Amino acid sequence: MKNVLNQMLLLSIILFSSCSKDLLEKKSGSQTTKTIKATSVTTDLTISSVSVSSTYPSWPASNAIDNNTSTSWSSVLHTSSAGTEYIQFQFGTASDVNYVKMTPRYSSNNSGLSFPSNFTIYYYSGATWVASKSFTNFVNPQKSTTNLPVVIPLPVTVHTTGIKIEATKLGTDGSNYYFQLAEVAAGYDAGFDHFKWTGNDNSVQQNRINNSGSDSFNPTRIFNWTQDDRDPLIVSNNNIINGYPNIYAPNIVYNGAWNIYYGGWDNGEGQHDRVFVTVSYDNFITFGTHTLVVGNGAWYHLNNETVLKNPDGSWLMYYTTLPSQTATKNKPGFATSPDGVNWTPNSGSASALLNMNGYSGWSGADVNGSNVGFLENGIYHLYFNNFTDSVSQRAVHHAVSTDKVNFSYTGDVLAEDVVAQDVKAFTYNNSTYYLMGMHHNGQELRYSLSNSLTSFPASNFLFGNYNANDLFITSMGFVTNANRLYGIIYGAGPNSNLSQNSLHARWLTKKIIFISDRTNARWGDIEKAHGPNQVVLYMNTNMETGHFYVYDTDGTTLLYTSPQVTMRSGDVWTYNP
Structure with missing residues (x-):
């Protein structure tokens, strides 16, 4: 199988010499990226x-x-x-x-x-x-x-x-x-046509830059991950008194709005995992009520959901279930829905378990935390882990089905001790790329990129935890739509017993830098995002004159250099490539 990871070249910083052109173009695969350089001639009117x-x-x-x-x-x-x-x-x-x-x-x-x-x-x-x-x-x-x-x-x-x-x-x-x-x-100055001042929100020693999120998928530009400034993004309605705040396992589906599914303990319903959904109608700026969609029923836990919207408009969910507190073997189950909200069955049931052929020892397997579903050309793909395997034998396993319930094991797709969490498909340069995200209950997320659904190359570091509140990363889900990778929502918490998780977000954004002409101070290397489309740039003064620099989502490819401009505390800008 052809894999793309070993074909990817190291990215190099593109250096721009001074020239009189306003627009420079560089080829990236079959796509053209316009690089906008500040004018270098005096444009003051007489x-x-x-x-x-x-x-x-x-x-x-x-x-x-x-x-x-x-x-x-x-x-x-x-x-x-x-x-x-x-x-x-x-x-x-x-x-x-x-x-x-x-x-x-x-x-x-x-x-x-x-x-x-x-x-x-x-x-x-x-x-x-x-x-x-x-x-x-x-x-x-x-x-x-x-x-x-x-x-x-x-x-x-x-x-x-x-x-x-x-x-x-x-x-x-x-x-x-x-x-x-x-x-x-x-x-x-034409440079200001591409970087417009759009207001001032009175925030202290901050600038906000709109339209600074990712563009259409490019496999060489998925490395500038920016933490959301509201961290954590979504928290449980529980507290320590009424049942412990602990939500994780996000899975995100675009349906005109964003359905953010997650599992855990929420709405004061005790320490049994269930699956909930909250909806954002404004690109992750605000979120709706937390709604229980699939309960545990008579089972002890139900969590780690993957939600698919089928081409015919119907919905499918795979999840992990544990039948009792004393049971040690988790198994994947399923539910269906006409609208993504009302599910059948709406609680754990022995009649809603997946069947597996060709995988020896399935009855004794502990399939926990990983049951990634993916649909392509009428074939359902299932990626799963088995925690009864010895550490040296652990791998991401793969099976296929035509009826979404009865699966046949095809082999292992990645021989690593990692927990697969999500797989999404993108196109670039007339090729299909499959992006797998994974964790190992530690301080980082990893990824693997392939041209094949049945073979993934060795994983690579994606990003690490942000601070002590997301020290133990337990889950993740890609945020995607229309061939764009917006970011990742991930479940993580501060302690090793994994009992106080929240949902955090890291967005794939352009990198925005400002350099002062007065002091040469550089701002933007430590930045945050507010949703997937706005970067927050932190200052240590209230006004400076200098230049903005916009880099692509690899963090190194320069896209835009502004004319000399004065920025003040609280200014809001919009980048227009």
């Missing part, structure tokens, strides 16, 4: 005239457009910050504008002087001034060795003959208040 609300003697408005940051324009003196002053400048002809630059007058200690706290940027429509972007309590700018501008991208590109900056809360120079700027400018 200013034909400038006017101001007032002028301090010997600090004329012309100082703000003389390309000399050692001279400044200043308004008249105010005795408090509660004043209104403006500067407006015109271009020779109507032009596209999507950013405004304001270079402060800086003090000897590198702090901005008389830079406004509250101000609005307007553009001229040809008949009136239209507000484009307003700021309240703007952080006072800082510089290092160079007089850094404050670069403000506009929410949308405007076609205009002029820009007006109106301050309504003035900055200070000692005990006096003015509106002062060393330089003003505006222009258009």
Whole structure:
């Protein structure tokens, strides 16, 4: 059988030399990935005239457009910050504008002087001034060795003959208040069309970047796994008093919304495993009620479900059952459903067990924690483990069925002591790839990637635990739809007896970095996600001017370098490749 893992090349960091092109293209298989580089030429528009609300003697408005940051324009003196002053400048002809630059007058200690706290940027429509972007309590700018501008991208590109900056809360120079700027400018940079400012949510020392999740599956770009910032993502409704919080074994199916199935102890129903579902209608931002769908009935435990939606619209669930507290041999059972919510049978039953032919010792096998179902071309595939095997003989076993219940053993697909949890299929470069996820009740998840359902190469490290709350990883399920791998939801807990698990999430996202032009500080190497489509970038200051860098989901392939831009605490951006 042909396996792909040994054919995968080591990824290399793509280095970009400076060039004048905005769009660079690189081939990846049969697909083309566009790499957007910041413009490297000056795009400021020529200013034909400038006017101001007032002028301090010997600090004329012309100082703000003389390309000399050692001279400044200043308004008249105010005795408090509660004043209104403006500067407006015109271009020779109507032009596209999507950013405004304001270079402060800086003090000897590198702090901005008389830079406004509250101000609005307007553009001229040809008949009136239209507000484009307003700021309240703007952080006072800082510089290092160079007089850094404050670069403000506009929410949308405007076609205009002029820009007006109106301050309504003035900055200070000692005990006096003015509106002062060393330089003003505006222009258009195509780079801002691909990285747009979309608001500010007032979060402290954070930026959020939307549309930064994974794209269509690429087997060489499944390595940048980002922890959800709400960790854990979903917790049991139980607590230590009423029955112990312990849920795990997630399995996720897209059905217009996301059905997140899981097993364990929930809703105060005691320490017997059952299968529940919660639904997310907004891509894992919020979750519905926790609903019991298959109970244990007269059996002791029922858990480790795999849920399949068949091509005809019907649903199938495989799960692990244990008949009694004294029993030691788990076996897989099944249930069917017309809608994914109402299941038959809806509790453990001896009449709903799978049959296995060709696997010697099936009656004595302990098939626990692994009964992965996969359907392709009318054939049901079952991947399972047997914990009565000696450690040296353990493997991921494989069987097939045409009626979903009666299986025939075909052999082992992976000769490792790992617990198979999920198998999903993807296409890339006209080939089918099967991704298997697995764990070993330790501090990591592993994966194997193959072109065959009956043979998987040696597993590789996928990611490790995040902190002490997910120290023991007990289960996982891929989040997939329409040839996209969104991420992984996994069950894990803090103790070795595996009795306090919750559901955690690691999303496959692009890597977002910001590097400050003032200090060269680099932010984004420690990042989180908020759902599968938003990356949270953590800062240690409240405002910086520099550049964003967007890398693909391998964490190394550079996709985008922003123009110079000022980012503030709480800013929200949207990446548009």
